[in-house]
Amino acid sequence: xxxxxxxxxxxxxxxxxxxGEVLIEEGIIKNIDQKNGLNEVESNEIIDGxxxxxxxxxxxxxxxxxxxxxxxxxxxxxxxxxxxxxIKNGVTSFLGTIITSSYENMIKACENMVQYKNxxxxxxxxxxxxEGPFFSMEKKGAQPAKYIKEPNVDDxxxxxxxxxxxxxxxxxxxxxxxxxxxxxxxxxKGIIVAxxxxxxxFEETKMAINHGATVATHLYNGMRSFTHREPGIIGAALxxxxxxxxxxxDRIHLHDAAVNMAxxxxxxxxxxxxxxxxxxxxxxxxxxxxxxxxxxxKNGAAxxxxxxxxxxxxxxxxxxxxxxxxxNIPIHHAIRMASLIPAKALGFDKHxxxxxxxxxxxxxxxDKNMNIRASIIGGNIIxxxx
Numbered sequence: 110x111x112x113x114x115x116x117x118x119x120x121x122x123x124x125x126x127x128x129g130e131v132l133i134e135e136g137i138i139k140n141i142d143q144k145n146g147l148n149e150v151e152s153n154e155i156i157d158g159x160x161x162x163x164x165x166x167x168x169x170x171x172x173x174x175x176x177x178x179x180x181x182x183x184x185x186x187x188x189x190x191x192x193x194x195x196i197k198n199g200v201t202s203f204l205g206t207i208i209t210s211s212y213e214n215m216i217k218a219c220e221n222m223v224q225y226k227n228x229x230x231x232x233x234x235x236x237x238x239x240e241g242p243f244f245s246m247e248k249k250g251a252q253p254a255k256y257i258k259e260p261n262v263d264d265x266x267x268x269x270x271x272x273x274x275x276x277x278x279x280x281x282x283x284x285x286x287x288x289x290x291x292x293x294x295x296x297x298k299g300i301i302v303a304x305x306x307x308x309x310x311f312e313e314t315k316m317a318i319n320h321g322a323t324v325a326t327h328l329y330n331g332m333r334s335f336t337h338r339e340p341g342i343i344g345a346a347l348x349x350x351x352x353x354x355x356x357x358x359d360r361i362h363l364h365d366a367a368v369n370m371a372x373x374x375x376x377x378x379x380x381x382x383x384x385x386x387x388x389x390x391x392x393x394x395x396x397x398x399x400x401x402x403x404x405x406x407k408n409g410a411a412x413x414x415x416x417x418x419x420x421x422x423x424x425x426x427x428x429x430x431x432x433x434x435x436x437n438i439p440i441h442h443a444i445r446m447a448s449l450i451p452a453k454a455l456g457f458d459k460h461x462x463x464x465x466x467x468x469x470x471x472x473x474x475x476d477k478n479m480n481i482r483a484s485i486i487g488g489n490i491i492x493x494x495x
Contacts, residue, residue, distance in 0.1 A: 110134070110135060110153050110154070110181075110488070111132065111133070111134050111139075111151060111153050111154075111184055112134075112147055112154040112155070112156065112206065112399075112410050112470075112488045112489075113130055113131070113132055113133075113143075113147050113152045113154070113155050113156070114130065114131045114133070114150060114151065114156045114158055114163060114472070114485075115130045115147070115149075115155060115156070115157060115158065116128065116130075116144075116157050116158045116159060116160055116162070117131070117140065117158030117160070117161060117162065117163035117474070118162050118163065119130055119131065119132070119160070119162075119163045119464055120163065120164040120165070120178070120441045120444050120464065121141075121441065121455075121463065122198065122441070122449050122463045122464075122465070123441070123463050124441060125162075125441055126141065126143065126442070128143065129141065129142065129143055129144070129163070130142050130143070130144065130146055130147045131458075131464065131470075131472075132152070133470040133488035134145050134488075135176070135410075135418055135465065135488075136469060136470055136487035136488050136489075137159065137468070137469065137470060137488075138464060138465065138466055138467065138468050138470050140466060141322070141464065141465075141466060145327060146490055148426070149292070156334060156490070157314055158395060160321075160471075160478075161474045161475060161476050161482060162440070162462065162474070162475040162476070162477075162479075163441070163472055163473070163474060163475075164444050164448070164464070164472065164473045164475055165175065165444065165448040165449065165461075165462055165464050165471065165473070166199065166200065166201025166202065166448065166461075166471035166472055166473055166474060166484065166485070167198075167199045167200045167201065167382075167425040167426070167429070167444075167447040167473070167487070168200070168201070168202050168235075168447070168451040168452055168457070168462060169195065169200045169202075169203040169204070169383060169386075169425055169446055169447075169451075170197075170201065170204045170238060170278065170381065170383060170447055170454070171204070171205070171206050171238060171326065171327070171383035171385050172203060172206055172356075172357060172383070172384045172385065172386045172390075173206045173208055173385070173386060173387045173388070173389050173420055174187070174189065174191060174386065174388035174390070175191055175195070175386050175387075175388065175389075175390035176190050176192075176193070176194040176388070176390065176391045177190070177388055177389075177392060177394065178190045178191050178388055179387065179388045179398075180205040180206060180207055180222070181208060181210060181214060181218050181400070182217050183214070183217045183218050183220075183221045184221065185221070185224075185225060185277040185382045187221075187235060187445075188205065188221070188222065188225050188278060188406075189231065189412040190226065190231075190319075191203075191205075191232075192227075192228065192230055192232040192234065192463075193232075194390070194424075195231075195232035195390050196232040196484045196491060196492045197484070198391075198424040198425065198426050198481060199391075199424075199425060199426045199429075199473050199481045199484065200210050200231055200232050200255040200425055201220060201233065201469065201471040201473070201484060201485075201486055202232060202233040202234075202235045202423070202457075202461060203232055203233075203234060204234075204235055204236050204237060204238040204277055204278065204455075205222050205234060205236075205237055205238065206237075206238040206239075206385075206464070207219065207237065207239050207240060207241070207253065208240055208241060208251075208253070208254050208398060208400040209239065209240065209242040209244065209249075209252040209253055209256045209257055209398065209490050210241075210242070210253065210400060210401070211256055212242075212264065215239070215241075215268065216267070216271055217266065217342065219237055219268060219271045219272050219275070219276070222236075222272075223271070223272060223275050223475040229486070229489070230491045231491070232486075233275075233471075234459065235277065235352075235455075236275045236276065236277035236278075236444075237272055237275050237277060237278075238278045238279075238280070238384075239278070239279045239280065239304055240252075240280045240326070241256070241257070241280070241281075241286075241289060242256050242257050242258045242304065242378045243257075243258060243259070243260040243261075243281040243285055243308070244257050244281065244282045244283060244305065244306035245282040245284070245285065245306055245307050245308040245309075246284075247308040248282070248306045248307055248308050248331050248332055248333065249306055249331075250306055250330065250401065250415055250416065250417055250418065250419075251279035251399055251400065251402065251404075251413055251419035251420065252306055252331075252337065253401060253402060254401045255399075256400075259285065259286065260281065260285050260286065260288045260289065260290070262286030262287070262289050262290055262291055262294055262307060262397060264441055265279070265291055265294065265295065266294075266388075268410040269300070270292060273361075276300055277300065277301060277455055277494050278300065278301040278302070278303055278324065278366065278455060279291075279300060279301070279302055279303065280303040280304070280305035280306070280324075281288060281302070281303075281304070281305065281340070282304070282306055282307035282308070282309060283303065283304045283307060283309050283313055283314055283316070283317030283322060284307060284309035284310065284313040284314075284317075286310065288303045288317065289316065289320050289375055292317055292320040292321050292322055293321060294431070295321070296321030297386040298337030299456075300330055300462050301323060301324060301454065301455055301456075302317075302321055302323065302324070303323075303324035303325065303326040304317060304322050304324070304325050304326060304346070305323065305325075305327070305330050305331055305332070305334075306326075306331040307331070307333065307342050308333045308405075309332075309341065309342045310331075310333070310335060310341060310342075310352050311339060311340045311341055311342075311344050311345050314341065314342045314346070315345050315349070315478055316346035318345065318349055318351055318352060323350070323351055323352060323353060323454070324352065324353045324354075324355065324381075324454060325342065325343075325346035325352055325353070325354045325355065325432055325468045326355055327355050327356070327362070327383065327385055328343065328347075328354040328355060328356055328371060329343060329358050329362075329363060329367055329371075330339065330357065330362050330363075330418065346406065347370075347371065347374045347375060348374070350379070352379065352427075353379050353380075353381050353450065353453075353454040354371055354375055354379060354380055354381065354384055355381045355382075355383045355385075356368055356371060356380060356381070356383065356446075357383060357384070357421055357423060357428075357430075358382060358383045358421075358423075358428040358431050358432060359417070359421050359423040359427070360420065360421070360431060360435070361409070361410045361411075361421065362385075362418060365436060366422050368432075368436060369436055371488055372436070372438070377402060377438075377442045377450070378450060378453075379447060379450070380447075381446060381447075381450050381451045381454055382425055382428045382429065382443075382446045382448045382451075383425075383428075383451075384421060384423045384424055384428065385420050385421050385423070386420060386421050386423055386424065387399045387404065387419060387420035387421070387422070388421060389406045389411055389422050390421070390422045390423065390424060391401075391406065391424070392406075392422075393424070394407050394408065394409070396408045397411070397431055399411070399419045399420055402419070404419045404420075406422060409422050410422075416428055417441075417468030418472070425447045426480075426481055428447065428478065429443045429444055429447050429479065430476065430479045432446065432482065433479065434479075440479075445451070446461075448461075448462045448463060449462035449463040450462075451495065468483060469487065470486075470487055470488040471485065471486050471487070472484075472485040473485065480494070481494065482494045
């Protein structure tokens with residue numbers, strides 16, 4: 110099967126190719142050219158992009174749920190419904206994020222994601238992100254306090270065993286006694302270690318980075334505040350080139366200036382846009398649940414009854430939009446933060462994350478206002494705006 114997508118402005122990792130064309134063969138990008146540069150006679154299908162942007166599909170490595178469902182529901186239906194929401198909002202692949210819970214519930218969620226079979230007409234589940242339970246009580250945020258534990262390698266070993274290679278990232282507080290051993294162990298297994306819900310000092314954070322931690326989970330949120338005498342985890346993450354920084358850019362979790370500062374310090378190649386969405390994403394304001402806790406969503410902001418933010422109702426399309434229209438970030442840079450950079454951080458970039466020859470044809474058609482008009486997986490349009 111050979112498909113040509115023509116008459117599109119192609120967002121590559123480096124620039125925009127105006128009036129470009131892409132050849133896809135058996136789900137893989139085989140060629141990229143300028144207008145009328147490809148032989149249409151040999152193709153089985155021609156898709157006219159009508160002058161829209163052609164971008165790589167977004168990859169959300171940190172999201173708990175949407176459309177009324179959550180990873181912790183532990184059902185095929187929940188993952189199906191989440192994947193349907195993702196594909197309509199430009200996310201062609203994602204990690205399912207497990208919140209701190211009982212050990213039994215976390216195992217159940219892992220097993221469900223291992224057993225889950227990706228559907229051709231939905232976003233693709235790439236693996237598991239375990240957010241917890243080894244966190245700081247002082248910076249727990251919306252992580253349920255009663256399930257927060259001290260680091261235990263045996264617990265991690267069991268989850269790795271159950272996950273059958275699907276566990277891709279683990280978030281923990283690096284300052285906790287025993288965390289460094291877990292970081293080293295996870296690194297030896299090829300699992301990415303992220304630092305989160307931490308009251309760690311600058312020195313404690315640097316030690317974790319030296320042991321193999323490479324991601325700062327939702328930078329600024331759920332971590333020791335920065336001061337000029339104790340820069341803490343924020344300072345360490347911002348100045349160490351080994352660390353990728355997640356950002357929830359919904360303009361609720363972060364001030365625009367804080368986002369701008371992170372970009373200026375890290376550069377676009379170390380910023381990962383995430384949603385950290387919970388089950389209320391895509392739905393109206395009201396009462397919801399996260400980790401067994403009541404969450405009140407008002408004006409799009411999700412909070413526990415004590416006022417703590419509890420995930421978000423964001424989607425990556427809106428995060429990219431904010432980058433372009435609020436911070437004036439070039440569109441190819443903003444899209445890179447939602448596609449290629451998360452792929453690089455987790456080691457998926459050989460096959461996903463950008464429009465380059467040899468990569469999977471997971472793509473989006475997007476209009477000039479950055480509205481998703483079509484989502485493409487493996488070269489096939491699987492969702493289209495009516």
